[in-house]
Amino acid sequence: MFKLIAVALSAMSIAAWSVTASAEESGHWKGKAVLIVTNQPTVKVADQSDHQLMLTELDGIVFSEGEKPFLDNARYQVVDLNDSGGLVSGGYKTFTAGDGSKVFAQYKVTGGAPPTFNGEWKFVGGTQKYKGISGSGTFKITWVSDTAAWDLLEGDYRLP
Secondary structure, X not given: OHHHHHHHHHHHHHHHHHHHHHXXXXXXXXXXXXXXEEEOOEEEOOOOXXXXXXXXXXXXXXXXXXXXXXXXXXXXEEEEEEEOOOOOEEEEEEEEOOOOOEEEEEEEEEEEEOOEEEEEEEEEEEOHHHOOOEEEEEEEEEXXXXXXXXXXXXXEEEEO
């Protein structure tokens, strides 16, 4: 009898482990996004004639490439802080899926010159189905006008 119980418990442990393991998801992600500037207040800093701080809010959509539909057709919002004096160049990205689940990322610009800039991002949190997300990658944003940009994102993600 005890042997039968031990075998049953072992089988249940293996089954529980498989369910947990299969719930975890990870992958490589490529996204192409369109962004439009919705707000862009600028503040001049008096230490230099052309020194300014700019907070830019952008709104758009991201389309994913590949077999997995990770963040495909998600609303894509960016809050960018840029100091022309060089202190800050980066911000935050928010992706909102159709069911309301969100993914949050921080990013920094690492190089480039108008109209194209490169940078790095990392996932810093998520809600609902994206709770516990982690990962990082790169982006390349190209400004096609003063108020519209094309953003290419690539990286890896992991969901618990």
